[in-house]
Amino acid sequence: MLGTYSLIIALFLGTMGLPHVLVRFYTNPDGRAARRTAVIVLAMLGGFYVVVTLLGALSRLYTPQLLVSGDTDAAVLLLPSAVLGSGWAGALLGGLVAAGAWAAFLATSSGLVVSIAGVLSTDLLGSSRVRDFRLAAVLAGVVPLVLAVGVERLDFSEAVALVFAVAASTFCPLLVLGVWWRGLTPVGALVGVLVGGVSSAGAVAVSLAGFGGTGWLGVLLYRPAIVTVPAAFLAMVLVSRFTAQKRPADADQVLLRLHAPERLGLSRDRLDERMQRPAR
Numbered sequence: 001m002l003g004t005y006s007l008i009i010a011l012f013l014g015t016m017g018l019p020h021v022l023v024r025f026y027t028n029p030d031g032r033a034a035r036r037t038a039v040i041v042l043a044m045l046g047g048f049y050v051v052v053t054l055l056g057a058l059s060r061l062y063t064p065q066l067l068v069s070g071d072t073d074a075a076v077l078l079l080p081s082a083v084l085g086s087g088w089a090g091a092l093l094g095g096l097v098a099a100g101a102w103a104a105f106l107a108t109s110s111g112l113v114v115s116i117a118g119v120l121s122t123d124l125l126g127s128s129r130v131r132d133f134r135l136a137a138v139l140a141g142v143v144p145l146v147l148a149v150g151v152e153r154l155d156f157s158e159a160v161a162l163v164f165a166v167a168a169s170t171f172c173p174l175l176v177l178g179v180w181w182r183g184l185t186p187v188g189a190l191v192g193v194l195v196g197g198v199s200s201a202g203a204v205a206v207s208l209a210g211f212g213g214t215g216w217l218g219v220l221l222y223r224p225a226i227v228t229v230p231a232a233f234l235a236m237v238l239v240s241r242f243t244a245q246k247r248p249a250d251a252d253q254v255l256l257r258l259h260a261p262e263r264l265g266l267s268r269d270r271l272d273e274r275m276q277r278p279a280r
Contacts, residue, residue: 002216006223007161013229014164015045017171019115031258058083076101116140161223162204169196169228177236179258182251188240196232200224 015021024041028034059066059075062082066072076097081090120136121127170193177184177192203224211221220227240247248254 002226003219003223006165006220006226009229010161010165010168010223010225011049012168013172014166014168014225016175017167018164019112019171021111022171023111023115023118055079113137113140162207165223165225165228166197166200166204168225169200169232172229173232173236177233177240179255181237182255183240183244183247184236184251185240185243185246186248187243187246188236188238191239192232192236195235196228199231200228203228 021041024037025034028037055076059072059079063075063078066075066078077094080093080097084090084093114137117133117137117140120139121129121133125132125136173192173196174189178189203221207218207221
């Protein structure tokens, strides 16, 4: 039960912290389009999780042997043949599912590489040139490939859960407090991200190394979100309280522009447009 609730927290809160999801907002021209994108993404993710739940129920009904063998990742590919039979219909649907799975893997990997490469090229290399972005993209892709070589076998469902736990423990608290709490300071945000990132990533490393063991400690190492997410929130709040003097002076104005309806014209692009408009 502890692992189940921790997994729910990781999946729900980690979705907003995935870099390839956040990067979608940079393609919106204004705040109204960004809000529309958020609603559409939430609807699509909700539909996705409904399908995942349905897939799990059907897999338990038609392919229960996978629970015994441990090859639960194969349920996506074996379920069409198990439901429709071994004829052409099952093979065709299985091939379509496999193609969709590979397309999803490639799309997610590409989004992550682009997100990481953008951070590396602008923040670390300090350049906006296309050549430097290409170099950063190569670095962003080579590092996980090298790490993947050392992994002989890893349950994909376990790996995804751990990734969501790290995202939920870092970007989620930063986004929630940064959008809704005016008392957040840069120092508090940095410490909170470090606390959540180090604790969740450390749990991921220990669990992948096989030192988790059994009992509640092993459950928390495999499903750390139930501990690391509150720790990140608490660290951000406490450090921000102790460093209240470092609170940005324009925090109230930024939050006002962030939450005000677009029709009021308080967003930065609207203010710049009004400042450039000649007086009548």
